Amino acid sequence: MRTATARVQGIETFYRHAGDPTAPLLLLPHGYPASSFEFRNLMPALADDWYLVAPDAPGFGYSETPPPTVFPYTFAAYADWLEAFTDELGLDRYVLYLHDYGSQFGFELAMRRPERVAGLVIQNGDIYEDRFGPKYDALRRYWSDPTPLGLHELAANISEEGFRDEFVGELPPELADRVAPDLWMLHWALMTPGRFEYARLFHDQRTTLERFPLQQAYLREHRPPTLIVWGENDGYMPADAARAYLRDVPEAELHILDGGHWLLETHLGEVVDRLRPFLVRLA
Numbered sequence: 001m002r003t004a005t006a007r008v009q010g011i012e013t014f015y016r017h018a019g020d021p022t023a024p025l026l027l028l029p030h031g032y033p034a035s036s037f038e039f040r041n042l043m044p045a046l047a048d049d050w051y052l053v054a055p056d057a058p059g060f061g062y063s064e065t066p067p068p069t070v071f072p073y074t075f076a077a078y079a080d081w082l083e084a085f086t087d088e089l090g091l092d093r094y095v096l097y098l099h100d101y102g103s104q105f106g107f108e109l110a111m112r113r114p115e116r117v118a119g120l121v122i123q124n125g126d127i128y129e130d131r132f133g134p135k136y137d138a139l140r141r142y143w144s145d146p147t148p149l150g151l152h153e154l155a156a157n158i159s160e161e162g163f164r165d166e167f168v169g170e171l172p173p174e175l176a177d178r179v180a181p182d183l184w185m186l187h188w189a190l191m192t193p194g195r196f197e198y199a200r201l202f203h204d205q206r207t208t209l210e211r212f213p214l215q216q217a218y219l220r221e222h223r224p225p226t227l228i229v230w231g232e233n234d235g236y237m238p239a240d241a242a243r244a245y246l247r248d249v250p251e252a253e254l255h256i257l258d259g260g261h262w263l264l265e266t267h268l269g270e271v272v273d274r275l276r277p278f279l280v281r282l283a
Contacts, residue, residue, distance in 0.1 A: 003016050004017065008085045010066075011064050012064040013063045013085060014055070015053060016043060018052045022051070024049075024050055024095070024118070024279070025091060026097060028053065029096075029106050030056070030060065030099070030100075031099050031100020032198075033060075033158075034061075034100075035057075035062070036055060039097075042264050045268065049280075057078055057105070059194075059198045073200040074207070075204055075207055076108075079112075083112060091116075095119040095121060095279065096117060098123065100124060103122065103126070104211070106125075114224075127215045133234060134235055139154070142202070143209075158199055163188050167183050168260075170233045170234060170260050171266070219248040223249060223251070227255075229271050229275070230254075231266070232259075237261065242254060
């Protein structure tokens with residue numbers, strides 16, 4: 001594992017990378033409230049045959065947190081930033097790992113640059129509104145009535161306990177104890193006052209619903225080779241959210257595991273066992 005920084009859209013961007021840069025590439029945009037740290041175990045597990053790159057998005061991990069006048073903390077802005085990151089590093093062919101918020105940034109990149117996409121790995125990243133889980137209820141209420149008070153109530157989840165709930169909230173005890181507290185403690189420790197700006201993402205997330213039909217159309221039109229590996233214990237994205245992908249890519253390879261939203265913490269070996277043959281076929 002190696003680390004580096006790059007200036008992307010003028011923003012100091014931290015990223016982790018592993019493997020031979022001339023090998024086939026797996027690009028790893030992270031979810032919320034995490035960073036490239038979520039891929040710390042996956043990257044060395046695949047670096048013998050693949051080159052893996054995982055950036056920290058602006059305001060996350062070890063990347064810079066510009067003021068909202070410079071970076072607006074919207075899903076569209078993060079999609080622009082991810083595209084600029086690939087251009088800055090000269091990444092012109094890759095398999096995309098789509099997870100959580102990173103799935104939205106990644107799908108937008110795929111739609112803009114379909115010729116660059118060798119394949120998709122989809123892990124608990126949903127694009128089917130009719131399969132949302134119960135944990136979306138508070139967000140739905142806010143989107144239907146976006147008051148300052150509602151946003152304040154959502155932003156209250158930006159706390160140490162809120163981060164812990166994101167990582168272990170739906171897991172049964174026998175799985176929750178596989179998730180080290182480092183995951184939420186590290187990311188909470190990195191929360192500077194300026195980083196509370198990304199509470200704006202809760203407000204802006206409603207714009208992603210408008211993008212879902214376009215992302216589904218991308219899958220139908222381009223038919224990228226697709227592996228779906230999903231943790232069923234997910235209050236946002238239950239197993240039916242994974243099966244919904246078969247509407248648009250019926251030939252996708254689907255595996256539903258008994259983990260949760262953060263499978264790489266609880267089921268790393270099982271994910272790698274399914275990833276490796278899929279990636280070999282693409283290579």
